[in-house]
Amino acid sequence: MMESINKELFPIKTHYFLFNAATGPIVPFLPTIAKQLGFSPFLTGTIYTILPISGLVAKPLFGALADKFKIHKIVFLIFQVVVAIALFSIYFIPEIDNSANVELTCNKIATIEMCSKNGFPDKIKNDAITEIIHLNVSCQISCKASKELYHEMCSNWKVPQFCDLTNSSSILNNDTFNSTVTFDIFHDFYLKRCMYVRIFTAKFSDNVPYTPFCGNYVKTSCLATCHDNPTFNQLLHEVDVPQNSTENSTYQFHSFLWATIISWIGMAVVVSIADAICFNLLGNERRKEYGKQKMWGSIGFGIFGISAGYLVDLFSEGKVQKDYTCIFYIMLVIMIFDIITSATLRKKNPEHSEDEPSILWELFTILREGNVLSFGWWCIGAGMCTSVVWNFLFWYIEDLASSSQITRLKTLQGLLTGVQCFLGELPFNFISGNVLRKLGHMNVMSLVLLIYAIRFMAYSTISNPWWFLVIEILHGPTLGLCWPTMVSYGDKVTPPGTKATIQGFIGAIFEGIGVSSGSLICGWLMNTYGGVIALRTFSVGALLWLSCFWLIQLFLRKFKTSAVHLGHNHLVNYANPDDAIFMSMSRELETY
16 A cells, blocks of 8 residues: 655655666666777776775765755755766767778778787678778778889879889888778678778878779788778777777867766765755654665666667667667756756754764774774675676676677666666665564675675676576665665764765765775776676675675674773664664674
């Protein structure tokens, strides 16, 4: 039976729904958008190392600012606007033009030879051979000069500017010539891991088109760059010796980096202050209803995540690259509605007393607790595992899809988001309290890391990404269990008047240390060894982290000291936001 609508809580429910509905269509796809822009896995991992660190700084900083000046709602609304502007700006970032070392071969006809060590994926080969989209599209080549090639270009290509150079003895090893070439799609072919693309015309400094033809066999190495050409950009990206190592100096990289940093800071602040406002509205007597408010975020994220995947596939039909235009406009419109709704929030005056200790002193005393440090160790490990799902799962799926010709890829990714929300996180908003009460927190934390290990190993052994829909049910007992525990622990560990500060600090440990380091490691592993090795490494790593967590707990049990005896009464409660919120820490320790 549905409860009567609580007008006081309705705005915060609506915010959770709208904010996650706005970010849901974009945030999961940001790594694949970065991939489509031309960034490597390691570079993307580096970006996602910086992003959580920015959240680590922003959450406590702006949380303390909001606490000190009692401006939670103003900060809340300002950063919602910041998120909308920053995310929408990503739409205008153009794709990086890849460059690569290729071979110019001329034997009767002239061709560009592009070779890949492991062969080109089927989709890229088919696009290069069958897509008429690259007919009359030009690329720029800078080739090593030779007397034989100059002779062919003068006598057969009929390029007069090279005739004076055919008898020159001053051609140096580093001499080059530049040309703009167009291609004949009807004579492209693939042979032994190499793509051969016939040159239709070549233009030099006089901007006159010449038809390449050689009476004798000549060959030289070139550096090729193709502007605004997705098909050839994909080919050049897969070539043995790509020359895109300077991509981190391009304005595309800096634009994407700063847009994501600003949006990440905005989302971190909005999420932490929204949780503080929510607990404030609930009050002490209704804290266990936090999960019922937060679940609306999962509903919004799931609905619009599924819709976004389908819409991207729909608007990308007939195009070489995925068209993400629709999801950026969906985000912008929903964020406007969220800002309007959030403006109606009414926050209660926080409880405080004149003899409250300072925020820094409370933070110091909290971190002295052994069980809190153990909890922090677990948060870091869970954050590292979560980074793989958040930042590289879709990337890994795209790598699988490129070799197995999976259709409706974005629809699949949207469905995965839906399964994570509706069959994973959402049910655990209701059962996590019972699970924690029956198993105890140590056992639940251990279960999270154990299931992460199983989940990653399952990903690495399945070649058809559609089976990932079944695996994603495990999203519930992983992230669905650990996130509510962290949020409620941040609330219960905090004395009145400092909730937004330490709430942000606890969450930042998970993201700023765990997710950050996990992103860097996973990006490097995927770039160096591939997705399968990366996932299996994290699977084993989760088990090793779990073993260390058990050792820490055994040590703490031997030297256990009650928080009450140390004078930190606010540490007595340690629970999740549902039923277990009123369990005392001493009772929890006994269930370990």
